[in-house]
Amino acid sequence: MARLLDIKNVTVRFGGVTAIDDVTFHLDEGELLGFIGPNGAGKTTMMRAITGVVTPQEGSIQLMGQELIGMPIHARIRKGMGLSQQLVRPLHNLTVLDNVALAAGYRKTANPLAALFKTDRRAERATALKILDRVGIADAANAEPANLSLGYLKRLEVARALALDPNVVLLDEPLAGLNHAEAEKLADTIQDLQSDNMTIILIEHNLGEVMRICTRLVVQDNGRKIGDGAPEVVMKDPIVRRAYLGEEGDNAAA
Numbered sequence: 001m002a003r004l005l006d007i008k009n010v011t012v013r014f015g016g017v018t019a020i021d022d023v024t025f026h027l028d029e030g031e032l033l034g035f036i037g038p039n040g041a042g043k044t045t046m047m048r049a050i051t052g053v054v055t056p057q058e059g060s061i062q063l064m065g066q067e068l069i070g071m072p073i074h075a076r077i078r079k080g081m082g083l084s085q086q087l088v089r090p091l092h093n094l095t096v097l098d099n100v101a102l103a104a105g106y107r108k109t110a111n112p113l114a115a116l117f118k119t120d121r122r123a124e125r126a127t128a129l130k131i132l133d134r135v136g137i138a139d140a141a142n143a144e145p146a147n148l149s150l151g152y153l154k155r156l157e158v159a160r161a162l163a164l165d166p167n168v169v170l171l172d173e174p175l176a177g178l179n180h181a182e183a184e185k186l187a188d189t190i191q192d193l194q195s196d197n198m199t200i201i202l203i204e205h206n207l208g209e210v211m212r213i214c215t216r217l218v219v220q221d222n223g224r225k226i227g228d229g230a231p232e233v234v235m236k237d238p239i240v241r242r243a244y245l246g247e248e249g250d251n252a253a254a
């Protein structure tokens with residue numbers, strides 16, 4: 001399997017707080033990697049370091065052998081980084097379809113802002129419709145985001161990430177706020193994406209769905225990596241159980 005992302009000895013500090021402490025892990029093509037840990041473990045900070053919102057003080061982050069640290073966010077997207085945010089932030093004056101079409105034009109447009117002013121987005125709209133169908137919200141193509149349920153908005157975020165035509169998709173808590181049935185359905189969709197050869201990092205607190213769909217887990221606690229491997233093996237590790245689940249006995253996460 002080809003190595004897509006290589007994260008080596010990454011440290012991120014905010015003043016006196018070490019949010020990421022010397023963390024190393026990798027992502028191979030085709031994996032669905034669950035990146036988990038308790039509140040404040042450093043998951044979002046790692047995501048931001050990968051996408052370029054924060055700059056690590058130490059370490060290296062390579063996408064297909066190319067160093068990302070120092071590269072602006074839009075350049076990382078052109079190199080194949082797709083991300084869906086924890087907070088759903090579509091453009092409210094555009095339809096659902098055009099929100100996705102805009103993202104579909106992003107990698108091809110020399111000036112990202114130019115995509116906003118392009119009057120004819122026929123090709124991008126056709127691509128966008130396919131993506132909406134893939135994530136199960138094609139019926140809302142002409143709706144405005146303000147009228148969507150949270151479940152649809154979460155899928156719109158995933159659609160916008162996919163529209164960037166990424167080599168790797170970063171999903172930050174896509175299941176948060178969804179009820180059990182909605183979360184299960186969206187997790188199924190994420191698993192389908194992986195079956196279609198998409199490579200995915202999933203930050204998620206919904207441990208049941210993470211265990212069900214992820215092929216590998218990386219567990220963070222207090223900025224440090226404490227687990228990395230097959231989900232059923234990692235979740236049996238007493239260190240992970242104590243730190244992540246706050247339980248000491250062998251009954252946790254059975």
Ligand SMILES: Nc1ncnc2c1ncn2[C@@H]1O[C@H](COP(=O)(O)OP(=O)(O)OP(=O)(O)O)[C@@H](O)[C@H]1O
Binds near residue numbers: 017
């Ligand atoms: N911009 C910032 N400035 C200062 N401290 C920060 C900043 N961002 C994160 N931190 C701190 O870094 C640590 C890791 O936070 P982070 O949000 O990455 O954790 P998380 O694992 O994503 O948590 P959660 O599951 O609650 O979203 C926390 O102690 C947090 O307070």
